[in-house]
Amino acid sequence: xxxxxxxxxxxxxxxxxxxxxxxxxxxxxxxxxxxxxxxxxxxxxxxxxxxxxxxxxxxxxxxxxxxxxxxxxxxxxxxxxxxxxxxxxxxxxxxxxxxxxxxxxxxxxxxxxxxxxxxxxxxxxxxxxxxxxxxxxxxxxxxxxxxxxxxxxxxxxxxxxxxxxxxxxxxxxxxxxxxxxxxxxxxxxxxxxxxxxxxxxxxxxxxxxxxxxxxxxxxxxxxxxxxxxxxxxxxxxxxxxxxxxxxxxxxxxxxxxxxxxxxxxxxxxxxxxxxxxxxxxxxxxxxxxxxxxxxxxxxxxxxxxxxxxxxxxxxxxxxxxxxxxxxxxxxxxxxxxxxxxxxxxxxxxxxxxxxxxxxxxxxxxxxxxxxxxxxxxxxxxxxxxxxxxxxxxxxxxxxxxxxxxxxxxxxxxxxxxxxxxxxxxxxxxxxxxxxxxxxxxxxxxxxxxxxxxxxxxxxxxxxxxxxxxxxxxxxxxxxxxxxxxxxxxxxxxxxxxxxxxxxxxxxxxxxxxxxxxxxxxxxxxx
Ligand SMILES: NC(=O)C1=CN([C@@H]2O[C@H](COP(=O)(O)OP(=O)(O)OC[C@H]3O[C@@H](n4cnc5c(N)ncnc54)[C@H](O)[C@@H]3O)[C@@H](O)[C@H]2O)C=CC1
Ligand SMILES: O=C(O)CCC(=O)C(=O)O
Numbered sequence: 001x002x003x004x005x006x007x008x009x010x011x012x013x014x015x016x017x018x019x020x021x022x023x024x025x026x027x028x029x030x031x032x033x034x035x036x037x038x039x040x041x042x043x044x045x046x047x048x049x050x051x052x053x054x055x056x057x058x059x060x061x062x063x064x065x066x067x068x069x070x071x072x073x074x075x076x077x078x079x080x081x082x083x084x085x086x087x088x089x090x091x092x093x094x095x096x097x098x099x100x101x102x103x104x105x106x107x108x109x110x111x112x113x114x115x116x117x118x119x120x121x122x123x124x125x126x127x128x129x130x131x132x133x134x135x136x137x138x139x140x141x142x143x144x145x146x147x148x149x150x151x152x153x154x155x156x157x158x159x160x161x162x163x164x165x166x167x168x169x170x171x172x173x174x175x176x177x178x179x180x181x182x183x184x185x186x187x188x189x190x191x192x193x194x195x196x197x198x199x200x201x202x203x204x205x206x207x208x209x210x211x212x213x214x215x216x217x218x219x220x221x222x223x224x225x226x227x228x229x230x231x232x233x234x235x236x237x238x239x240x241x242x243x244x245x246x247x248x249x250x251x252x253x254x255x256x257x258x259x260x261x262x263x264x265x266x267x268x269x270x271x272x273x274x275x276x277x278x279x280x281x282x283x284x285x286x287x288x289x290x291x292x293x294x295x296x297x298x299x300x301x302x303x304x305x306x307x308x309x310x311x312x313x314x315x316x317x318x319x320x321x322x323x324x325x326x327x328x329x330x331x332x333x334x335x336x337x338x339x340x341x342x343x344x345x346x347x348x349x350x351x352x353x354x355x356x357x358x359x360x361x362x363x364x365x366x367x368x369x370x371x372x373x374x375x376x377x378x379x380x381x382x383x384x385x386x387x388x389x390x391x392x393x394x395x396x397x398x399x400x401x402x403x404x405x406x407x408x409x410x411x412x413x414x415x416x417x418x419x420x421x422x423x424x425x426x427x428x429x430x431x432x433x434x435x436x437x438x439x440x441x442x443x444x445x446x447x448x449x450x451x452x453x454x455x456x457x458x459x460x461x462x463x464x465x466x467x468x469x470x471x472x473x474x475x476x477x478x479x480x481x482x483x484x485x486x487x488x489x490x491x492x493x494x495x496x497x498x499x500x501x502x503x504x505x506x507x508x509x510x511x512x513x514x515x516x517x518x519x520x521x522x523x524x525x526x
Pocket of ligand 2: 051072073075281
């Protein structure tokens, strides 16, 4: 009998699936005090939560038999996924079930914002009859700038088109083919920011999207622009938004999410131009049913040892194969991350070539890991199980091949990525006793540890180029830990691969790119 502990309110449609299972005992205890949770989790086989229960490392350590944690929703921010992975506990989520609800909520906010509906309602119930203060704007022919055209962004775009809005999207990871299929014009971030009447964000919160909309972005916007965030607090810099509204640049904002939740007595909430909801994007009966059903079905699969999907942290592969592939997992993930970060742009195809001892194995899980590494650069909930599916959905061609060419190594993985901007080939190997190494980029031989902050610089092989890079980084207090240089011909094209002790800010990368004989500078974070 499997004990499934449910600690947040979950839709009964989901729980009924577990109730009908003869091998499951349900323990439903919401609002458990932290100590009570530590006790209750001890003999649980699975834990089901929404966003309230904090599944900390302490909770995970207290569990003696836990095999799976299910999140009825997308974000797993309340679960210590690393601690779960460390204990071999599978964490799953339900990424599709709340897309429509969140898109509809965004649209509700868009209309409410355009027509001052919450403010007018408040005024009316105060006993006023003020028809002048709440004059709004039409949506028709207004430009809606969508930042992040994934599942939710696409659904928002469809609804905006039905309202005859002029929709423009910025999503650097979307291929032109896919955008054409959705029927949305793609533009640069600057064009979206400078020309939109409404701007809505639908990206995950990543290093790249944190404060994507900051004071510089607000300066560039049209006066009277209206802003929406129903994705994650932190994509928009709340301090900069406050100033932009107070200065009159921004006419209004609709917020479902906040940098800290709950936001408490936040200055933005005191502005009459701001309308807000307490993270209600996914709060519909349908979305909650969808995510609860999805997560309960998958939890049963995991408990019964059947194939499952939407794992956030673990691939489902036979133990024997897993054992053989395990040493390559981190190299594979880092090769995917490295290749895409070094290439930039919308991914069109990935070709993975395996050589040596890898040719005799089923390498599909490694290819999935490479895809996961590449796609997690810009998608919110990529995992080992859904990476291939997501690539297919986005029209990315994935090819796997095995060859005998080993270039002197006992094993070799070569990843070739093609984006709408360029093509890159990166090879890596596991050196006996020394661990993972990147040994070739675009035909240039190097020897780099795939770890930490790296700078990939393309330059002309001329005297002084290396020195100028070192001097400029040194001037800004950035220490170079290691440096590798690869060239084909004397005086010709060459690359430098630097590992540095801290991230290199964009303005310093731009200064580097302006140095004599330096052509491109890419930062890679592994
Ligand atoms: N308010 C709420 O209750 C809910 C909020 N969400 C949040 O909404 C967000 C989007 O969710 P989905 O559409 O399901 O995710 P998704 O993964 O389908 O789409 C994200 C999109 O953002 C794009 N993107 C990534 N980095 C970008 C960048 N720097 N600039 C522009 N575009 C970038 C990706 O290419 C992708 O197309 C997630 O953060 C999710 O957590 C999701 C559900 C409910
Ligand atoms: O209502 C919830 O569970 C939060 C939804 C959400 O933000 C997500 O699924 O990422």
